[in-house]
Structure formats: C-alpha cells, structure tokens
Amino acid sequence: MQQNQLRQAQRDQRAAERAAAAAEREEKAKHLASRREEAERRTADVTRWAAMLDELLVEGLRRTAKIDMQRFKRTVPRMVFNPGHLASPAEPPDWRQFEPAAPGMLSTVFGGRERHQAAVARARQRFHDATVSWQNSERERQQRLVQARSVFDSRVAQERADCAEHNRQIDAEIAALGERRREAVERYCEQVLSRLLLPPQFPRRAEVAFNPEAEQLVVQLQLPGTDVVPTAKSFRHVQSGQNPDTIVETKRPDVEVKRLYRDAIAQVTLLALRDLFDADAHLRGIAFNGHVDSINPATGRQEYPCLISLDIERATFEQLVLDRVRPADCLLHLRARVSEHPYALKPIEPILVFDLSRFAFIEGLDAVSTLDHRPDLMQMGHGEFEHLVRQVFEAMGMQGWTTTSSKDDGVDAVVKNPDPFVGGVTIIQAKHYKNVVGVNHIRELAGAMEEKKAGRGILVTTSWFTSGGRQKAYEHGRMQLVDGQNLIFLIKKYAGKDVVISVKRPRNAASIDQPDLPEGQAE
Structure with a gap:
C-alpha cells in the first residue's frame, strides 16, 4: 500500500509539472501574441496618421467654413411655474371632528345635559382655535405662494432680458460685419481660423x-x-x-x-x-x-x-x-x-509683414539731437522722452514708431525687428518717473500686449523697479525691463550720448544685471 501511494504521488507530481509547463507555454504564447499585436497596432497607427496627413486638405474641403451668426442666438426656454406643496391649501377644520356625542336618555336624568353643554363649549373652543390656526396657515401659504410666483416671474423676466441682450449683441455683431467694420471682420475671421x-x-x-x-x-x-x-x-x-x-x-x-x-x-x-x-x-x-x-x-x-x-x-x-x-x-x-x-525650419522673409495699423502713430521727433553735454533726462518733457526711447531702439537696428498720446492705449512706442527669425511686434511703455515702478505697471503692460496682440513688451523707466515687479515680468516670459541705470548705458552705447538722471535712488534698489535688449538683438 505504501509503495502504491508513493507511485501515485510520483504520478501526480509529474502530471502537475506537465500542467505547469503547459500553462507556462500557453502564457508565453499569449504574451508573444500580445507583443505582436502591439507592434501591428503601432504600425497601423503610424500608417493611419501618415495617410491622414496626406488627406488634410481634401477632408477640410468637405464642409462649409461659413459661420451662421444667427445660430448663436438664444431662445428663452418654456418655463412653467410649479408651486409644489403651496398649490393646494390644507383642509379646514370640520366641526364634526370636534362635536361631542349627544347624551343618552338615562344620562340626561343624572345631569348629563349640563355635562354635554360643557363638553360642547370646550369643543367649540378647540374648533375655534383650530380654525384660527388653519386661517393663519392658509394666510402664510398664500403669502409664500405670492412670493414664489414673484421670484419665478423675476427669473423669467431676467432670463428674457439676458436673452434679448445677448441677441441684441449678436445682431450688432452681424450688422458690424455687414458694414465691414474692422474689429468685427477680424473677430469673425479669427473664429473661422479657430x-x-x-x-x-x-x-x-x-x-x-x-x-x-x-x-x-x-x-x-x-x-x-x-x-x-x-x-x-x-x-x-x-x-x-x-x-x-x-x-x-x-x-x-x-x-x-x-x-x-x-x-x-x-x-x-x-x-x-x-x-x-x-x-x-x-x-x-x-x-x-x-x-x-x-x-x-x-x-x-x-x-x-x-x-x-x-x-x-x-x-x-x-x-x-x-x-x-x-x-x-x-x-x-x-x-x-x-x-x-x-x-x-529655415526661415524666409515674409512678403507682407503683419499689419501695424492697429496702432495710431505720429511723426518721429529727433530727440537725440536735442541732448547737449550730459543732459538730465528728468528735464525733458514726457513726449520728448518717449521719442528718445524710440530712437534708442531704432539705433539697435529696429524699426520704430511713436504713438499718439490720445490713442496709445498704454503704448508709447512700437518697434519691429526685421530679422525673419523673430515674428510679431514689440510695444514699449516709457515711464518718465521719479518714483519706483511696481507690479501694477507690469500688469498694465501685460494688458496692453494682450489687447494689441504684441509678441513682446518692454518697460523703460528713469527710476527703478520693485522686486515684485521684476518677478512678475520674469513670470510673464515675454516682457523685459530697463531701469534708469541701464537706460543710461543703452543711450551711451547706441546713441553716443552721456546723460544723467536726477532721481534719488534708494540703496536697496537693485538694478538688473545687464540691459534688457529686444528678443533676437545681438550686441
């Protein structure tokens, strides 16, 4: 018996080993099949993507690009007032629920009539109290119903007013587009491209x-x-x-x-x-x-x-x-x-540079020629200072324009680098200040860049910047700062003039290490 049990155990062990080997082979086959399928899938993906790249134009031609502006109009959805539990009043008190039973013949003989009359009086008081309570509840329900109706009517009126205002703006945009107003056409075409x-x-x-x-x-x-x-x-x-x-x-x-x-x-x-x-x-x-x-x-x-x-x-x-x-x-x-x-990515020179007509320009003033030996920039007028800043950047090889004071929208000058590697325009704000320039001025420049869709922005001042302002400009990423000390350096290097700035600068006002030059400008 022991020998039989030993032989059976050996047979069971060999069967288990064969089953494990078969399971391992099957698992390996499944893994190899999944890896082959993954390779085939990745091949199909890149093949399909390459074919899609060849069909971009044909696929895009299959639908109209017109934007139906009327489709953006809204309609007020049908709104039904639902008073909920306020719709139905509660049942008023019923005297039959309070009225005591009439006394029997035998009870009347032993004083039952007087007791019945007393019970009726108590019942009438309870009935009166219940009626008063119901009337108060009913009055409150009706008031709440009126309030709910008023809130609903106000919401409907507000929804209709918002819808009418939205549709009015759409109609105004459609009219402006029909009148070929520049801003409306530009917004419409940007939507088309998006x-x-x-x-x-x-x-x-x-x-x-x-x-x-x-x-x-x-x-x-x-x-x-x-x-x-x-x-x-x-x-x-x-x-x-x-x-x-x-x-x-x-x-x-x-x-x-x-x-x-x-x-x-x-x-x-x-x-x-x-x-x-x-x-x-x-x-x-x-x-x-x-x-x-x-x-x-x-x-x-x-x-x-x-x-x-x-x-x-x-x-x-x-x-x-x-x-x-x-x-x-x-x-x-x-x-x-x-x-x-x-x-x-070898660049070319564009046939027509991006339109600069969104800015209002004035004829440039030669502010550099007005500078005598070591002049004080704080003695210049604000307009002269803006022209001077513009001329400094022109001396760096940029094309520059000075904006009109009435239409500058936070922009004092515009410069453009003709280098084809650098696209867009750069707007300049010139702060002819004696006091520190802080974070608010950085935000102002960022807003002007966004509104004018400028690629870069430069803030030039005769004073200095707060550490928070420098950090804000650094976080923006497309903004450069030129403080008074660096402005003196730039004027000396590019305009050939020695100038001074009579601004009392605190000792802890750190200057930027090197002058900020326009993107792509080599010294």
Whole structure:
C-alpha cells in the first residue's frame, strides 16, 4: 500500500509539472501574441496618421467654413411655474371632528345635559382655535405662494432680458460685419481660423488684421511643428538576440518625412485660405504668413520663423481645383515664398509683414539731437522722452514708431525687428518717473500686449523697479525691463550720448544685471 501511494504521488507530481509547463507555454504564447499585436497596432497607427496627413486638405474641403451668426442666438426656454406643496391649501377644520356625542336618555336624568353643554363649549373652543390656526396657515401659504410666483416671474423676466441682450449683441455683431467694420471682420475671421478642420494636435493660434478699404486680410497663422510627422514607418516584434522580447522600430526615410511635413504645412495654408474666402464673400485678397513655434538649439531661445508667405487675390484662388492639386506644387504656382528646407525650419522673409495699423502713430521727433553735454533726462518733457526711447531702439537696428498720446492705449512706442527669425511686434511703455515702478505697471503692460496682440513688451523707466515687479515680468516670459541705470548705458552705447538722471535712488534698489535688449538683438 505504501509503495502504491508513493507511485501515485510520483504520478501526480509529474502530471502537475506537465500542467505547469503547459500553462507556462500557453502564457508565453499569449504574451508573444500580445507583443505582436502591439507592434501591428503601432504600425497601423503610424500608417493611419501618415495617410491622414496626406488627406488634410481634401477632408477640410468637405464642409462649409461659413459661420451662421444667427445660430448663436438664444431662445428663452418654456418655463412653467410649479408651486409644489403651496398649490393646494390644507383642509379646514370640520366641526364634526370636534362635536361631542349627544347624551343618552338615562344620562340626561343624572345631569348629563349640563355635562354635554360643557363638553360642547370646550369643543367649540378647540374648533375655534383650530380654525384660527388653519386661517393663519392658509394666510402664510398664500403669502409664500405670492412670493414664489414673484421670484419665478423675476427669473423669467431676467432670463428674457439676458436673452434679448445677448441677441441684441449678436445682431450688432452681424450688422458690424455687414458694414465691414474692422474689429468685427477680424473677430469673425479669427473664429473661422479657430475652426479649421485639423487634428486636435495641430495649433490654432492666429492673428488677423483687416483693411476695409482694400478688403484685404493679413493673416499670421501658427503652422504645426515637425513633431506632427511620424519618424517611424513600422514596428515588429523580435524574439532573437540579446533581448528576445523587443519591439523594433523601422525608421521612415528622411525624404518621406520631409515630404510629409512640407505637404502638411502646404495643406494647412491652402485650407486656411479656402476657409477664409469661403466664410467671407467680401474679401478680395489675403496676405498669409505661416510661422512655427520653435526653440533654436544653438541659442535655446524661443523663435517664430516664417516658413510660408504669399499674397493671393480671390479671383486667382477660385480658379484652383483644390481636391486635385498637389499642395506643395500649388503654392509654387501661386508664387508663394516657401522655405527651402521647412523641416529644418529655415526661415524666409515674409512678403507682407503683419499689419501695424492697429496702432495710431505720429511723426518721429529727433530727440537725440536735442541732448547737449550730459543732459538730465528728468528735464525733458514726457513726449520728448518717449521719442528718445524710440530712437534708442531704432539705433539697435529696429524699426520704430511713436504713438499718439490720445490713442496709445498704454503704448508709447512700437518697434519691429526685421530679422525673419523673430515674428510679431514689440510695444514699449516709457515711464518718465521719479518714483519706483511696481507690479501694477507690469500688469498694465501685460494688458496692453494682450489687447494689441504684441509678441513682446518692454518697460523703460528713469527710476527703478520693485522686486515684485521684476518677478512678475520674469513670470510673464515675454516682457523685459530697463531701469534708469541701464537706460543710461543703452543711450551711451547706441546713441553716443552721456546723460544723467536726477532721481534719488534708494540703496536697496537693485538694478538688473545687464540691459534688457529686444528678443533676437545681438550686441
């Protein structure tokens, strides 16, 4: 018996080992199958994405770009007053619930009549008290009902008023668009560009400027970066070598990667132009600049190079059969300026720079020539000081304009760097102050930059900045500060003049280590 039990135990052990080995083989087979499926899935994903990049323009042409402004109007929903438990009054007291039973014949003989009359009197008092309580409750219910009705009517009236005001604003926007007011057309076209039928990974940032007299739109659109093109062509699961469980990537040829990116940004450009012309039948021409957000690997600085630029008339554009064109060839046909190496983000000079007409400018004053030997800047007028600041930046190689004092909206001057690596404009605020410049002035400059859609902002002062102000400007990221000491340095270096600033500066007023120069400006 013991030998039989031993042999059975051995047989059971061998069966368990065989089952474990089979389970291990099955688990390994499942794992390998899942890894193969993952490789196939990743291959299908990059194949599908590459095919989608080739179909951007065709897919975008399948819907209208017109925005129905009437669709933004609201209607007041049907609102029904629901009084709830206040709708129905409580049942009034019933005398029959309080009235005592009449005494029997025998009870009347032994004084039951007097007791009954006393009970009736008590019952009448209770009935009276209950009736008074019910009347009070009913009166309170009716008051609460009136209040609830009043609140409901006020809510309905407010909803109708809000709806009417909203619809009035929509009608005003429609009227302004029909009258071709610049701000309304710009808002409408920015909405059109924000609705481009593109993948969610693509940027939507756009700036537009409209010239009502020429019915021309100037567009600065952010194009997708090079990361939208998959550099992998396929994936496969490898079971040999030092790492037998690896998914190996097959690189896409460089020629194909560059072709995909060139065609992608060309399609985005053509789709943007088509949508703008389709959405606004009054536009006669569009000047388009396509830029890319990038970081220069040599300097580590943020740049906005222009890769595509063209100026196109509606009549010329409408001759195109867009669902049949080769996007890159089409841009060449339209005589667009296109980067020779867009995948390398090699910039071009735009055909037409972004419109500066949103600012009101005055003729520049030569403030530098008025400076004699070591003049005191605090003796200058505010207007002269603004012109001086503008001239200093012009001496750095910038193009500059001084704004009118009545229409500057917090902007004293505007400068533009002609370097194609740097897009947009820079607005300048000049503070001819004796006292410290704090955080509020930083916020003011940030608001002016947002309103004017400027790429950068510079705050120049004859005094100094608080530490909180410097920190706020640093956190903003697109703002530079020039205090009095650095202004003296800049005037000396670029205007060749020795100046002084008679401002009593506290000892703890730390200066910025180096003068803040405009983005991309080399000394």
